[in-house]
Amino acid sequence: MPLDHFVSQVHLRNFYSADERGRLVAVKKDDLKKFYPWSENVCRRPDGSTNDYLREPRAIEAFLKRIEPNYNAALEAVRRREPDVDEIYVIAGFVAYVMSCSPTAMRIGTPHIAATVQSAAKILDAQGLLPPSPDALGKKSMTDLLGDGSVQIKIDEKYPQAIGISQIEGRVHIFGNAHWDVMFANPADGAFFTSDFPVALGPSYDDRVVSKTVPLAPDVAVCIHPKLRERGREPDFSFPGFRARFRRLKGNEIREVNRSLARAAETVVLFNRDAEWLVPFVRNNRNFRADSVVSQIPSPSGGSIIVARQEIVPYARPILPPS
Numbered sequence: 001m002p003l004d005h006f007v008s009q010v011h012l013r014n015f016y017s018a019d020e021r022g023r024l025v026a027v028k029k030d031d032l033k034k035f036y037p038w039s040e041n042v043c044r045r046p047d048g049s050t051n052d053y054l055r056e057p058r059a060i061e062a063f064l065k066r067i068e069p070n071y072n073a074a075l076e077a078v079r080r081r082e083p084d085v086d087e088i089y090v091i092a093g094f095v096a097y098v099m100s101c102s103p104t105a106m107r108i109g110t111p112h113i114a115a116t117v118q119s120a121a122k123i124l125d126a127q128g129l130l131p132p133s134p135d136a137l138g139k140k141s142m143t144d145l146l147g148d149g150s151v152q153i154k155i156d157e158k159y160p161q162a163i164g165i166s167q168i169e170g171r172v173h174i175f176g177n178a179h180w181d182v183m184f185a186n187p188a189d190g191a192f193f194t195s196d197f198p199v200a201l202g203p204s205y206d207d208r209v210v211s212k213t214v215p216l217a218p219d220v221a222v223c224i225h226p227k228l229r230e231r232g233r234e235p236d237f238s239f240p241g242f243r244a245r246f247r248r249l250k251g252n253e254i255r256e257v258n259r260s261l262a263r264a265a266e267t268v269v270l271f272n273r274d275a276e277w278l279v280p281f282v283r284n285n286r287n288f289r290a291d292s293v294v295s296q297i298p299s300p301s302g303g304s305i306i307v308a309r310q311e312i313v314p315y316a317r318p319i320l321p322p323s
Helices: 009-013 060-079 085-101 103-108 111-126 142-148 158-166 168-176 251-264 278-284
Strands: 003-005 025-028 044-046 179-185 200-202 211-217 220-225 243-249 268-271 288-298 304-314
Touching: 009 060, 025 278, 060 085, 060 168, 060 211, 060 220, 085 103, 085 158, 085 168, 085 211, 085 220, 103 158, 103 288, 111 142, 111 288, 111 304, 158 168, 179 251, 200 251, 200 304, 211 251, 243 251, 251 278, 251 288, 251 304, 268 278
Parallel strands: 179 243
Antiparallel strands: 003 044, 025 268, 179 220, 200 211, 211 220, 288 304
């Protein structure tokens, strides 16, 4: 059974510390424990990339062969401020992979599907196409059972992953034809975090668009602003819509980016320095996570219009006793 990394090791190795350990510096969000892993020991799941909903369960591996071996070359091109179409593809592909195959992406991909199934059930019920429930459930309608919680819609997290994998080239097209705000950190002013979900979701130029801020290395991060007009278009990997702005951040701006990255992380924040302020910083930002916020607008058909938006939201983590 393969141990699949949902955040590529080539990315994680760029965050190795320069001290005698030469490893990642990690802080768990649940218990705030610090540890020092190698890249192969974090951000992985047994058979994490295997998806039996697909005709070829390991289909993502062919895609990753174009991304992972070329990551460092693409990173250097971004540092030189001159990425070409191949290197844009690699960075956009890295982001698309995390947004499709990470546990966070799979978790936040389920609520809108569950809401859609529930809406469809209510429409069928309103049309009299569903029989009443058995006596044990009080012969209630499906709408009533859903309303009182007797019936709940559960979605296998592998299903949104399958959708993400099958549409991953389309995501590369959208991310590659976006506006990129490329941010550089001077080591004297600070460095960027990474994590087990290194994608901070935030506002963009349009309220209907969610930006994706992604660290590429401790000294480089990119905020991707997708363009609405690229949705649904045939993929164009010459990236005619690509635009980029390059700028160096001040120390307070780096901290703001790291605050968003720490909040977006699922379970662990990763850094390239063993700093005293690291655990308190994670503590102050631990009670957040990326999620899908779903709104249901009643429709005349008896169902709902489903509107879903990915955001960083408050999340109360349990306070665990010291071991």
